Amino acid sequence: MNQNKEHLRELWARYKSLLNHASPSSAEPSPQAKEARQLYEQKIWPLTKEGFTDRGQEQYAASFHTVGTTPEPVILSARAIDATKVYLLHTKDTEKLCGRIEKELGWGVDRIKTLQVSRSNPEDIYMQVRQQIDKLDSGAPIAFDPTGGTKAMVAGLAMFAFSLAEEGRTAHVYYVDNEEYDDQLRRPVAGTEYLKRLENPREIVPDWLYHRAREAYQQGDFLRAEERFRRAIEREGRANSPEAILSCAYKLLDTSQFEQAREKLAELLHLLQIHPYRQSPLVKHQGSIESQKQGLEAIVQLTNALTAKEKDVAPLADHSKVAWTLAALRFMAKGRLGSGRIAEAVLLRYRALELFLQHRLALKGFDTAKPDYQRLCEVAQTNLEALQVAYQSERTKARLEPEDNLEQKNTVDLISAYFLLRALGDEAAIAVNANKVVGLAKARNSSVFAHGFELPSKNLADDLADVLQTFVQNGKLPEVAFDPIPLT
Template sequence: MNRKKEQLRELWTRYKSLLGQTNANRAEPSPQAKEAKELYETQIWPLTKEGFTDRGQERYAASFHTVGTTPEPVILSARALDAEKVYLLHTKDTEKLCERIRSELGWGVDRVKPLLVSRSDPEDIYRQVREQVDRINPAEPVAFDPTGGTKAMVSGLAMFAFSLAEEGRVAHVYYVDNEEYDEQLRRPVAGTEFLKRLENPRDVIPDWLCNRAKEAYLQGDFSRAKKNFIQAAEREDKAHSLEAVLSEAYESLDSAQFAQAKAKLEELLNLLQKHPYKQSPLAKYTDAIAAQKEGLEAVIRLADALSGKERSIAPLAEPTTAAWTLAALDFMATRRLDAGRIAEAVLLRYRALEFFLQHRLALRGLDTAKPDYQKLCETVQMSLEDLQNKYQAERAKAGLKSEEKLEQKTAVDFVTAFFLLRALGDEATLAVNPNKLVGLAKARNSSVFAHGFEPPKQGMADDLVHVLQALVEKGVLPQVAYNPIPLA
């Protein structure tokens, strides 16, 4: 956009008229040609610069411009982008124009830097620009303007810029376009120039977006997958993206938003029943999707039962509910391990271990939040004294000291739950080496600030998995998992 457009239109008409009066066969420029040149240099070009109001979308650490035989577009874009450093990619033929560009910008040599590049080798441009970009903080945006220069220069710079965006950097590509082009003079009509940002083809072409979405999905980055699937569907004018709905379901599951995850799987199942989507590759996984939805419903019922005013551990004793809950915890822990977030994964694994022990006690009617030991003894037909003695004996086997009587415990932690279950003859806990669990408990305590804060390590996560697997194997739970549904 140019706020001097109307003034420039009048001047352009006069400029074109003067050039129309010249004779191309003359050996010397005609008076009209000289007047036209003076008109352009003293009025048209200064007004074009002054009135050019376009600006870039960011504050850029650097901008890179290919310099062709016409310096005006470079000057306009450099002024508009206003980067902290400006790099002029030129050949030997256009080297002399760099000084004019710097002079008209009015910026010093520290800010405007010429870079000599090959006129026909895109790889040379890549190397030259890469060297400069690598010196810039990756968090800072950079801009590229391939308006001028040879075809190799233009394509080399544009390809580098778009590939840089794939590295996660903010890299914008601009082009000085025009609303009107004078075919007779073979140049843009002054005042109609504007700065146009070019979209990265990878962000606008549906196939590329889908491929990037699938790659993110396989990596467990369901948020990015959802975003790209939605963009691809919008580019194709599709009302829905089944893959985006599925990705959002797993995104919600990963953040323990079980109700939202269930709603998304339900939405997906409903869409798969409609005519446009019945032939989707996801249709053959309808049963697996329905099973995961039902699993989430069980998890939600359990959460409601344990957090409601009338607390009930009945769902906690259901093997299928326990299995799906453990599967949800495993899904979240696995995602975090894959992302290198070991501390969070370990925390979730501990929660899974604790939950399994709570499930085993719930099978015997004991609520670990409000333990009724007398009722437990009646259920298992054992005296409280015998239970106490067996409990202390199991602790002694692991080298632990005798502690307070069970009936004095107002809540049951996972170490107490483990040895209490062993005292009750529980097959699952008897299959695990008690020293292994004690070691895990100590490692957990060491990871707390008050006890020294030793960051959890991968080995701790692996040990938790092994203990959980041994417990679940003997616990006779259904084999279920929130394995992401395969994409075509």
């Protein structure tokens, strides 16, 4: 908007009156035409620039402007956007106007750059602008102003900007619009210009939003999927989206918010009983949704029991509760591997491995945090001396140093739990090669998460998954999974 709008309206009326009285047939400009030009250059345009108060939405690292036959819109937008670097995209015909733009902006050659582009080939604009953008930081916000120039220049710059947003870049498109256009003079009425931001059609058209939401869902990006589903229904004026609720449930599961995820699945199941959501493709998957909801309930029961003031390890012996908890850890690890967060995935798989071993010991009433070896021997129908001999024997077979008396261990870690299970003749523990488990334990100890500086690798994550799968297959756990429900 323009704070000098009212004054400019008066001047515009005078300017238009002078032009109406000018003689169009004269070879030389008439006195009225000269006065009109002087009025525009000395009063109207300076007041237009001075009063133009619009600003861009961010501090942009660069702005790109297509230059047409009138430099005024470029000057207004460049001042309003106020980017660190300003690029003027001109043709051979409009190159001369760049000098005036640079002079009026007064920012110097270090800040303003000119790029000659094709007037009819959008690909040329793409290549030239891409070359400059690749020099910028990937997180730097960028502005584009296709107000001037040929149709090919305008379309090329706008399409490139919107495609850049698909790469995850902050790319905003602006243009100088107006509230009033003088048809007689074929130009905007001075003082009615304003800076308008063009929304990316892919961010506002429901069909596009749904497509991109499903795409994000399939990629495991449930946060982005939920956002896009919700924006789509807002555009359509609808109150609920089953797909958004489902995406939210998986988003919560991915961040270990098990109770909240369970509530979302319960909300979804309720919604699917109501018209018009009975027509949703998710209706045919209600059985799977209910199963996953019950799985989340099992996880909540297990975690509540293990974190209560009066800790109870009995639920840790429950096959179903442990199976669903392992499924949740597997879901979280898979998502992190898919997004390149290998370290987090490795930590989650170590936790899953340890949880399984804790489960096998809990079947014998043994708590690894508060070990009671006498009770363990009673359940296993052995004695402490025999258990100690068997435990040390298993360690020796794996070429590990003997440990002190078992009763002196206040807590039982991963490797100790594994060899204790082998000493007890546990089928699942015996089914896994001891050298593999020892190797995984050593890898953790030498990593940056423990006592060393080695970084987790994709190979380590895969090795953990293989060992865990063998454990689970021989541990007779039910086969459950938090596989994302198909949206079709």
